[in-house]
Structures are given as C-alpha cells and as structure tokens.
Amino acid sequence: MCGIAGQYCLDGTAPDAQLLAEMSKRLAHRGPDSDGTRIHGPVGLVYRRLAIIDLSEDGCQPMTNEDSSLWLVFNGEIYNYIELREELILKGHRFHSKSDSEVILHAYEEWGTACLERFNGMWAFAIWDERQKQLFCARDRTGIKPFYYTRVSGSFLFASEIKALLAHPEVGRSPDDLTLCTFLAWGVADHSGRTMFEGISQLEPAHAMVVTAAGPEQPFRYWDVKVNPAICSDTSDDEAASRLLAILRDATRIHLRSDVAVGTCLSGGIDSSTLTVLINNLIREEAPASVGTRQKTFSAVFSDKRFDESRYMDEIVNATGVEAHRVEPTPGQLWDDIDRLVYMQDEPFGSLAIYAQYCVMRLAKEHVKVVLDGQGADELLAGYLAYQGSYTGMLLRSFRWGTAINEITGSLRHHQVFFRSAIRQLLERKKRRNLLKCSAEKIPRYNGNLDSVLYRELTCTNLPALLHYEDRNSMAFSIESRVPFLDYRFVEYVASLPLNQKIRAGVTKTVLRKAIKGIVPESIRCRMDKMGFVTPEEVWMREDLRPFVLEVLSSDAFRGRPYWDAEAVIQNYLAFLDGKSAYSPEIWRIVCAELWLRKFFDQRSAAGTGE
Numbered sequence: 029m030c031g032i033a034g035q036y037c038l039d040g041t042a043p044d045a046q047l048l049a050e051m052s053k054r055l056a057h058r059g060p061d062s063d064g065t066r067i068h069g070p071v072g073l074v075y076r077r078l079a080i081i082d083l084s085e086d087g088c089q090p091m092t093n094e095d096s097s098l099w100l101v102f103n104g105e106i107y108n109y110i111e112l113r114e115e116l117i118l119k120g121h122r123f124h125s126k127s128d129s130e131v132i133l134h135a136y137e138e139w140g141t142a143c144l145e146r147f148n149g150m151w152a153f154a155i156w157d158e159r160q161k162q163l164f165c166a167r168d169r170t171g172i173k174p175f176y177y178t179r180v181s182g183s184f185l186f187a188s189e190i191k192a193l194l195a196h197p198e199v200g201r202s203p204d205d206l207t208l209c210t211f212l213a214w215g216v217a218d219h220s221g222r223t224m225f226e227g228i229s230q231l232e233p234a235h236a237m238v239v240t241a242a243g244p245e246q247p248f249r250y251w252d253v254k255v256n257p258a259i260c261s262d263t264s265d266d267e268a269a270s271r272l273l274a275i276l277r278d279a280t281r282i283h284l285r286s287d288v289a290v291g292t293c294l295s296g297g298i299d300s301s302t303l304t305v306l307i308n309n310l311i312r313e314e315a316p317a318s319v320g321t322r323q324k325t326f327s328a329v330f331s332d333k334r335f336d337e338s339r340y341m342d343e344i345v346n347a348t349g350v351e352a353h354r355v356e357p358t359p360g361q362l363w364d365d366i367d368r369l370v371y372m373q374d375e376p377f378g379s380l381a382i383y384a385q386y387c388v389m390r391l392a393k394e395h396v397k398v399v400l401d402g403q404g405a406d407e408l409l410a411g412y413l414a415y416q417g418s419y420t421g422m423l424l425r426s427f428r429w430g431t432a433i434n435e436i437t438g439s440l441r442h443h444q445v446f447f448r449s450a451i452r453q454l455l456e457r458k459k460r461r462n463l464l465k466c467s468a469e470k471i472p473r474y475n476g477n478l479d480s481v482l483y484r485e486l487t488c489t490n491l492p493a494l495l496h497y498e499d500r501n502s503m504a505f506s507i508e509s510r511v512p513f514l515d516y517r518f519v520e521y522v523a524s525l526p527l528n529q530k531i532r533a534g535v536t537k538t539v540l541r542k543a544i545k546g547i548v549p550e551s552i553r554c555r556m557d558k559m560g561f562v563t564p565e566e567v568w569m570r571e572d573l574r575p576f577v578l579e580v581l582s583s584d585a586f587r588g589r590p591y592w593d594a595e596a597v598i599q600n601y602l603a604f605l606d607g608k609s610a611y612s613p614e615i616w617r618i619v620c621a622e623l624w625l626r627k628f629f630d631q632r633s634a635a636g637t638g639e
Contacts, residue, residue: 030089031055031076031503032101033187034154036163038241041182043072050195051187052076057372058103058188058503066090066099070241071156071163073101078506080105080398083287086125093133094122097158102129103188104151104173105510107282112146136164144236144250148282148516152231154186163239169251170404170514171218171233171492174499177244178228184239189500190228190374194632200225203629205466208376209591212617213468215378218492221247224375225628233492251516253486253523257479259428261526268529269543272521276543279515280306283400286318291396293388293509294325294352296340298537299402299411301552302544303512307400308348309547318398323350326392326399328357328384328563335564343549353395357387357563359572370627372504376620377497379613380565386501393505403498404513406558407485408522409537410530413439413446413558414474415481419531422477431528438534442556453610463600463614466591478527486519566611574605577619585630586622 033051035043045067052063052074059076066073075089091100106112109128112135117123121134128149135143136155141164150172155164165186167175177186180198193199204226211217211224221229231237237247280303284290292307294300307323310316325345330336338354345352362369362383369386370376392399406412410419416439423432439447473489474481485491495511502509512518522530522539529539541553569577580586581601587594597618603609 030078030103031058031188032103033074033192034101035072036184036239037070038184038243039182040070043067047195048072048074051192054192054195055188057506060506062088064089073099075101078508080508081287082125082127087127087129089129091129091133093137098133099156100129100133100153102132102151102153104149106131106147106149107285108148141236165231166236167231167233169234169516172495172511172514175231176228179243184244190225193228200228202226209466209468211376212464212591212621214471215613215617216471216489217375218496219488253519255479255483255523256526257477258526260528265542268525268539272539273543275518275521277306279512279518281310283510283512284316284318286398288397290318290398291324291326291392293399293401294327294341294344296337298552298555299405301344301548303400303402304344304348305548324395325350325352326388327354328388329354330356330564332564340552343551347549353391355387355391357384359568363576370623373500376624378617380563380616382497384563389502389505389507392507398508398510400510400512402513403494403511404491407491408519409540410482411536413443415478416531418474418481419478434533442534463596464592569611570605580619580622592618
C-alpha cells in the first residue's frame with residue numbers, strides 16, 4: 029500500500045522535479061515509511077511507501093526489471109502473489125525481492141496487459157514501458173484503490189489522490205458543476221470517470237489505459253460481472269451456502285498475508301462479525317503471523333443506545349475472545365476534525381457515517397498497520413433494505429403474484445419501521461421546496477429489476493463511493509484497509525446465484541445467513557436491522573452541530589454560491605430545528621459541499637498557489 033504519482037511529458041521534455049516533489053509531499057500520509065522518485069527521459073514517477081510485504085529495501089519503488097526496460101509504481105496488494113511468483117519462476121523469470129510489486133513487473137513481461145486477468149487483489153499502478161515508449165495504467169476490478177489523472181500544459185499527470193494533482197497550479201481550478209450537482213441532488217459520487225474537479229478524471233473500476241506521446245488512449249474495460257436475473261435455480265440452498273463459505277474463507281485467508289500486524293473492523297453487523305469469526309478460526313488452524321495469537325478488533329460505539337451496537341460487539345468478543353478496542357465519535361470532536369476530514373476525502377461526502385469510520389481508523393493506527401473490513405457484502409448480497417422494493421416490483425412485473433405477496437408480507441413483518449420511515453421521507457421530499465438551483469444527472473438508483481439495481485450499485489451508484497471514503501479514511505492514518513468480500517472469486521460466485529438466495533420472505537443475505545449458521549452467534553446471524561459504522565447524524569444536526577451549521581448557512585460565501593437556493597436551505601433547516609419537518613440528508617450534503625468549496629477553491633484562490 030502506498031501513494032503513487034507521475035508526470036509524462038508528451039512533448040518529450042523533462043518532467044518538473046519540483047512539481048513531482050510537491051506531489052509526493054501531498055501523499056506522505058499514504059506512505060510514511062520511505063519515498064522514491066525516478067526521472068528519466070519524458071517520465072517522472074513518484075512513490076510513497078507504506079511497507080506491508082517484504083519490509084526490506086528490495087520492496088522499494090519505483091521498481092524495475094532486470095534490464096531496466098520497465099519501471100513500476102504500484103498502490104495496493106496482489107494477494108495471490110505467492111502462487112503467481114511460483115508460476116513465473118517456472119517460466120524462467122528471476123526475482124530479486126519477495127514483494128508482490130515485483131510479481132506485477134514479471135507478469136506484465138510474460139502476459140502483457142492480459143496480466144490483469146491473473147491478479148487477485150486491489151491495485152492502481154502505472155508501468156513505464158521503455159521499449160514501447162508508453163505508460164500502462166490500471167485499476168482493480170471493483171475500484172478499491174484510486175487512480176486520478178489529468179492532461180495539462182503538454183503533460184499527462186496521475187496520482188492516488190486529487191490533492192496531489194492540485195500541486196500543478198493549472199489543474200482543478202473550478203468545480204465540475206454537473207458532477208457536484210448530481211451529488212447534491214442524489215448523494216451519488218464516484219459513479220463515472222468524472223470527478224467534482226473540472227478537468228480531473230478517474231480511471232474507473234476494472235479499466236486500464238495506455239498513454240503514448242499522442243496522449244491517453246480511450247480506457248478499456250478488462251473485466252465485468254453479470255448479476256444473475258433468475259429468481260431461483262436448481263442449486264440447493266445448502267450447496268450454495270457451502271460453496272460461498274469456502275470461497276469467503278479462502279479469500280479471508282489470503283487477505284491476511286502480510287509482514288506487519290493485521291486487525292479487523294467490527295461494527296457488530298453480520299458481515300464484520302463473519303470476518304471476525306473466520307479470522308479467529310484461521311488463527312487456530314493456520315496461525316497466520318500477521319494476526320498473532322489474539323485478534324484485535326476496532327469499533328465505534330455511542331452513548332445513545334438508538335445508534336449503539338455494543339451488545340452485538342460484546343457477543344462476538346465473548347464468542348471469540350478477541351482483543352476489542354472501541355472509540356466513541358462525538359460532535360464536538362467532529363467539528364475539530366472537519367477541516368482535515370474534508371481535505372483527506374478530496375471531495376464532499378454524503379453522510380456523517382464517514383466520520384465514525386475515520387475515528388475507527390485513527391484508533392486502529394495505535395495498534396496495527398492493516399485492517400480487514402466487511403465492505404461490499406451489502407451490494408453483492410442485497411443487504412440494504414431498499415433493495416426489497418426493487419425485488420418486489422420485479423416480481424409483480426413478471427406476474428409472480430405468490431412470491432411477491434410472500435416478500436411483501438415478510439418485509440412488513442421484519443422491517444415495518446424502515447418502510448414507514450422511507451414513505452414518510454418520500455412524502456416530505458415531495459412537499460419540500462427545491463433547494464438546488466443547478467442541473468443534475470438523473471440517477472434512478474433503485475429503479476428496474478433487482479439484478480440491474482445490484483449491478484449498478486456494485487459498479488457505479490454506491491460501492492465506488494464507499495470504497496473512496498474507506499481508502500481516504502484509512503490512508504489518512506497510514507492504515508491499509510482490505511475487503512475480503514470483494515475478492516473477485518467471491519464477487520463472481522455471489523453474482524451467479526439466483527435472487528431468492530439473496531432476498532427471501534423479507535430476509536436479506538439469505539445464503540450468507542445460512543452459510544454462517546453455527547459459526548456466528550444467532551443473535552447476530554438473525555439480525556434484521558441494518559446499521560454499520562453510523563453516527564447519530566439527525567440528533568447531532570439538531571443539537572450539537574446547530575451553531576456550526578447556522579454559521580455556515582448564514583455566511584456570505586454560502587449565499588453567493590450558484591448551486592443552491594440559500595434562503596430555501598436555511599428555511600428548511602430551521603423548520604427541521606423547530607420540529608416542523610423531517611431531517612433531510614440533503615442539508616448535510618450542502619453543508620459539506622460548502623466546506624469543500626472553501627477548502628479547495630476559495631483558499632486556493634486566495635493563496636494564489638497550488639494548495
């Protein structure tokens with residue numbers, strides 16, 4: 029894990045050493061262990077190292093092959109590097125380190141761009157091919173690791189984070205209005221190759237790109253997944269559950285490969301609890317050195333019992349004997365942290381739940397260098413309750429009346445409070461005065477059949493943004509976050525399952541719940557609510573954050589923005605404070621966007637620098 033950046037001068041001139049040094053400086057939090065820079069010909073490569081595998085100097089980057097015809101900067105982990113290394117040795121390749129980085133170089137030598145099909149991991153990398161005079165850039169299948177780029181003043185620039193690209197004074201001077209307004213309207217981010225900075229793009233998940241002296245070629249998709257649209261199949265529940273558990277167990281096993289300490293993020297939900305138990309079993313069976321003899325877990329808790337999951341965490345702690353560490357995020361601390369949080373995220377974020385994760389990563393930094401997390405399971409296994417509406421609609425449209433009635437009955441039995449709240453919010457939204465003045469893309473997040481909805485959630489409308497937040501939150505504290513549920517083998521297998529093994533009779537994650545029976549405590553396995561690393565956002569916005577929010581909304585800067593109707597926003601917030609209307613997450617999105625505009629545009633213009 030690390031931070032990478034680079035400059036390719038398309039006109040053949042020498043890269044700007046001072047610019048590269050500044051880009052490296054802005055990525056220091058991603059790699060505090062060491063740094064490296066290589067400038068040769070028209071290409072400059074920058075690397076900040078967070079040493080995880082092969083801690084020796086042999087693992088440092090930029091890394092080259094035997095004849096120096098290839099140069100690599102790489103952010104991420106290739107979990108099957110041991111197996112690939114053995115295969116490449118049999119083909120005659122010689123290795124000088126034990127790192128997974130060197131495996132990428134030799135794999136590219138052997139298979140060219142098709143090497144991507146053989147990797148199991150998370151990655152964003154760039155390889156300068158001296159013979160072909162081209163830069164090959166690639167990002168992992170689900171977009172766990174970021175890759176941003178822009179073309180400016182005759183150069184192609186790339187980096188792990190947008191803030192590094194902003195070291196160039198001509199880059200990202202204005203917001204991308206359409207992308208920003210789409211976020212404000214729908215809460216959707218990272219859903220395309222555009223970012224909220226005009227002129228800055230991101231390589232989308234499962235895409236790669238070649239850059240030559242003529243400029244960047246069109247990015248190409250090298251992998252895709254098809255979500256099975258079938259309601260049911262001949263595969264029995266027992267067979268599906270057994271196969272799923274076997275794949276997840278092996279995914280967890282290889283995600284523990286590390287030469288430094290590894291811990292686990294534990295929210296108390298099904299996904300993180302499953303990982304915690306699987307890791308504990310692996311400790312007994314295989315004794316991975318990275319975990320030690322006792323697993324460490326990291327959690328967020330709250331004094332307000334409506335948002336606290338401590339009792340579920342306690343169940344797991346008692347069942348496994350893990351060494352549990354907990355932190356309670358507070359609104360006062362949030363406002364102290366908000367400036368750095370906005371800066372670290374690079375773009376505005378749609379929920380204060382992001383802050384709970386930020387606090388968990390800060391806690392983890394005191395004890396480990398790597399954490400495993402349950403991200404991705406909800407999108408794969410239809411874990412969000414809103415997906416039930418998509419499924420029921422699909423059943424009705426296909427005239428499966430009996431199954432539809434069964435789903436409606438189950439949903440009302442298990443989730444009546446959720447659906448009552450959802451209907452109330454929908455009605456409130458229809459009554460509420462439009463707060464925005466700008467045009468946004470139309471994002472039909474839950475429209476269509478469930479298989480289409482899950483595909484969009486996995487590839488554009490939800491998961492990419494969550495992975496963005498997790499990457500920035502973890503790297504803000506020099507922590508590598510790993511997500512076993514996004515092992516491509518698990519993704520492909522779950523996607524192949526019929527929909528009734530994901531949702532049945534109003535119960536989500538059907539096949540996972542069956543797979544973990546007898547492994548995870550029943551009180552957790554049978555949970556019907558859905559929380560995760562949440563914060564009491566509505567309570568905080570009404571009480572503790574009230575003076576700060578009012579100060580932001582009353583400022584001249586806020587009133588002068590072209591994106592929202594400032595008076596309508598203020599009136600909506602005051603109505604919420606007076607109990608006359610329900611809380612709208614749109615308010616936080618607008619407040620966060622204002623803080624982001626100040627940090628990345630107002631302050632930068634005032635300073636007259638790249639910062």
